[in-house]
Amino acid sequence: MKFFIDTANLSEIREAQDLGVLDGVTTNPSLMAKEGIKGKDSVFSHYKAICDIVDGDVSAEVIATDFQGIVREGEELVEIDNKIVVKVPMIKDGVKAIKYFTQRGIKTNCTLIFSAGQAILAAKAGATYVSPFIGRIDDIGGDGMELIEQLVLIFENYGFDTEILAASIRHVPHLLQCAEIGADVVTCPLNVIMGLLKHPLTDLGLEKFLADAKKM
Numbered sequence: 001m002k003f004f005i006d007t008a009n010l011s012e013i014r015e016a017q018d019l020g021v022l023d024g025v026t027t028n029p030s031l032m033a034k035e036g037i038k039g040k041d042s043v044f045s046h047y048k049a050i051c052d053i054v055d056g057d058v059s060a061e062v063i064a065t066d067f068q069g070i071v072r073e074g075e076e077l078v079e080i081d082n083k084i085v086v087k088v089p090m091i092k093d094g095v096k097a098i099k100y101f102t103q104r105g106i107k108t109n110c111t112l113i114f115s116a117g118q119a120i121l122a123a124k125a126g127a128t129y130v131s132p133f134i135g136r137i138d139d140i141g142g143d144g145m146e147l148i149e150q151l152v153l154i155f156e157n158y159g160f161d162t163e164i165l166a167a168s169i170r171h172v173p174h175l176l177q178c179a180e181i182g183a184d185v186v187t188c189p190l191n192v193i194m195g196l197l198k199h200p201l202t203d204l205g206l207e208k209f210l211a212d213a214k215k216m
């Protein structure tokens with residue numbers, strides 16, 4: 001199971017990278033805006049800074065929604081660094097663009113996936129990753145994890161190479177359920193990754209060991 005961090009914050013990315021468990025980064029326009037990154041030059045240099053920290057794939061999202069625009073932006077983004085994966089929204093021109101990028105060996109992450117049908121389309125177009133948004137499905141009273149189960153089954157049925165990148169992960173149980181079901185990748189905020197460390201019995205046990213160590 002691969003761990004990606006879902007942020008554009010450089011210090012959080014460094015902290016996850018320093019832990020030694022990070023396989024990549026996902027960003028989106030909202031996460032970039034949250035860091036105050038504005039203007040094409042700043043956006044591109046920020047992506048480069050992220051790529052310089054991590055070893056794995058870094059998803060950078062296109063803003064265009066028409067085929068030509070998506071292709072133009074994607075081709076510029078992959079010039080930044082060979083770790084860049086072009087993140088493309090699940091729309092008609094997005095699917096066409098994913099096919100175009102696939103034929104040229106450019107990695108893609110199809111984002112804003114909320115149904116199995118959308119994921120099948122993206123996989124058929126050759127997407128490297130599909131990003132189903134678990135938390136946002138839960139937010140409207142659905143069950144995001146059901147979608148992950150469906151995708152794991154469907155992708156196994158047909159041997160799709162596309163990886164299931166579970167996104168919009170809000171808490172540790174989301175991550176653990178994805179692990180049980182068999183999502184290929186989880187992308188989550190730093191607090192969820194660090195949340196895996198925590199158990200009160202570990203803290204109590206360590207406290208006792210350290211106290212006893214003084215008696216040794």
Ligand code: G3P
Pocket residue numbers: 006026028131133135136167168169187
């Ligand atoms: O990777 C997608 C993710 O950033 C969306 O998360 O919490 O905004 O639904 P959230």
